[in-house]
Every structure is written in C-alpha cells, then in structure tokens.
Amino acid sequence: MAPHVLILSGTVAAAASAVYPKTILSSGQVDVTVYLPGKLGYYNSTRFDWGSMIGEITLGEAEFFSDLWRTATDPNWGKDHDPSNPEGVLGLASEFGCGSDGPDCPAGWGRQAEASNGVLGYHEAGMGDPFLKIGVGKLIKGSCDACKTDTNYHFNSRYDFAEPPVWTVSHPSSDTIDMIHEASLGVWGYRFQRHLQVHGDMLVMRSELTNTGSKAFKTVQYTHNFLAFNRQQIGPPLKLQSGQDLSSYSEPGNEQ
Numbered sequence: 001m002a003p004h005v006l007i008l009s010g011t012v013a014a015a016a017s018a019v020y021p022k023t024i025l026s027s028g029q030v031d032v033t034v035y036l037p038g039k040l041g042y043y044n045s046t047r048f049d050w051g052s053m054i055g056e057i058t059l060g061e062a063e064f065f066s067d068l069w070r071t072a073t074d075p076n077w078g079k080d081h082d083p084s085n086p087e088g089v090l091g092l093a094s095e096f097g098c099g100s101d102g103p104d105c106p107a108g109w110g111r112q113a114e115a116s117n118g119v120l121g122y123h124e125a126g127m128g129d130p131f132l133k134i135g136v137g138k139l140i141k142g143s144c145d146a147c148k149t150d151t152n153y154h155f156n157s158r159y160d161f162a163e164p165p166v167w168t169v170s171h172p173s174s175d176t177i178d179m180i181h182e183a184s185l186g187v188w189g190y191r192f193q194r195h196l197q198v199h200g201d202m203l204v205m206r207s208e209l210t211n212t213g214s215k216a217f218k219t220v221q222y223t224h225n226f227l228a229f230n231r232q233q234i235g236p237p238l239k240l241q242s243g244q245d246l247s248s249y250s251e252p253g254n255e256q
C-alpha cells in the first residue's frame with residue numbers, strides 16, 4: 001500500500017474531547033494531537049479505522065482544525081459527541097472501503113466492483129455470524145440498524161462487535177507513534193499498522209496492511225482531509241494551494 005504523505009492536514013477536537021485519551025507528537029516545529037485507539041477512545045464505532053483520529057495541529061501561530069468544516073452544514077456537529085456514532089470522526093478519518101453500501105466495491109471510478117468494501121468473510125457469513133471490517137475488527141452480520149430490512153452491508157450504520165478489537169500502541173519518542181491492530185476469522189486475517197511521525201513542518205502517515213490469512217483479498221482505502229485554518233473554514237478570503245502539481249493526476253480507473 002502506498003504511503004500517504006500529508007503536509008499539515010489539520011483538525012480539531014470538539015470541546016468535550018479533552019476527556020478522551022490522546023498524545024501529542026512534536027517535532028519542535030509542529031505539534032499534532034493524536035487520539036489513541038481503544039475502548040474509551042474518541043472514536044470506537046464501526047466505519048473508520050480507529051488509528052486515524054488526528055486532533056489539532058499547530059505550527060507556530062497557525063492552528064489547523066477539523067471540526068469547522070462540518071459546522072457550516074451542521075451547526076450541532078461536535079456537541080454531545082458520541083464515540084459510537086459511525087460518523088463521529090476527526091482529522092484523517094480513514095476507511096477501508098469506498099464509502100458506499102454493499103460488500104464489494106470498485107477500485108477506482110468507472111470500474112467493476114472487483115475489490116472488497118473493507119470487509120472480509122461477509123459473503124459467506126449468515127445473519128448473526130461474524131465478519132471482519134478492516135481497521136475496525138470483528139462485527140456481527142445483520143446487527144446494524146439499517147440491516148433490519150435487508151442483508152446488505154451498510155458502511156455507515158453501527159454494528160455490534162463480535163469481540164472487542166485489540167490495539168497496541170507504542171510511542172517510542174516524542175515525534176513517533178505506531179498503532180497496530182490485528183484480527184482474524186477462519187481463512188481471513190489482517191494486521192494493520194498506522195505509523196505517524198512528525199519532522200520539521202511535516203506530518204508523515206504510513207498505513208501498512210498485511211494479509212495474515214490464507215486467502216488473498218483486494219480492498220480500497222481512503223482518508224479525509226478535514227482542513228480549516230486558524231478557526232476559519234477554507235474559502236474566501238482563504239485560498240488553498242497544493243504544493244504538488246496535480247494537473248495531470250487521475251484517479252485510478254479514470255485515466256484520460
């Protein structure tokens with residue numbers, strides 16, 4: 001899986017988030033708040049990988065926050081935060097899957113549904129049986145609210161866990177953190193490692209997914225970029241410019 005290199009994508013913690021376990025990565029130039037994955041974490045729901053909740057990022061006088069992107073369309077966003085809300089996220093909010101319903105999805109625009117929508121063992125599971133959601137853990141098929149009327153996989157509906165997911169966090173130095181999560185079910189298994197490191201004015205994020213099962217799988221993954229700047233949403237008078245030339249970039253499957 002290709003590493004993501006992010007230059008200062010910023011986020012914010014809602015007012016109540018101070019109670020959730022977190023740590024701060026510091027390079028001396030940039031400080032990044034990372035919410036730690038776990039049962040009592042900022043996010044413990046069933047859509048996004050738990051190791052992708054980044055809080056505020058500060059660089060000198062500048063603050064990059066994430067809750068503001070949403071308040072324009074949802075003024076109540078961030079109040080009464082519920083960690084078990086599938087959509088109750090911060091920062092990079094990374095999901096294995098393509099953000100739509102169904103157990104399979106296309107790996108790129110205009111393609112056939114040839115990859116997994118971040119789930120393993122979904123097709124063969126009966127209602128009430130476990131399946132894996134990568135980055136989340138072992139869930140129960142048919143347990144979500146939206147599942148009451150059909151057997152489809154619903155990516156943003158809350159599922160019951162078949163067992164609590166285990167995350168191992170190591171924070172060997174003030175600039176680095178590793179968050180590791182593994183799960184297995186019969187022929188299916190994965191090990192996921194999220195590595196975050198700050199150096200200079202950069203936050204580098206590496207996501208590594210290993211197949212620990214005996215059956216091959218293909219999945220897609222994406223990450224949000226909930227950016228705001230000094231408590232303002234991006235929009236006039238602010239202008240966002242990419243440091244890279246993206247004029248010839250095409251999404252996979254959408255090449256010209």
Ligand SMILES: *[C@@H]1O[C@H](CO)[C@@H](O)[C@H](O)[C@H]1NC(C)=O
Nearest residue numbers: 038039040041044083084161
């Ligand atoms: C999620 O967090 C809430 C509030 O801290 C807690 O009551 C609940 O048991 C947690 N759920 C899981 C699946 O860990």
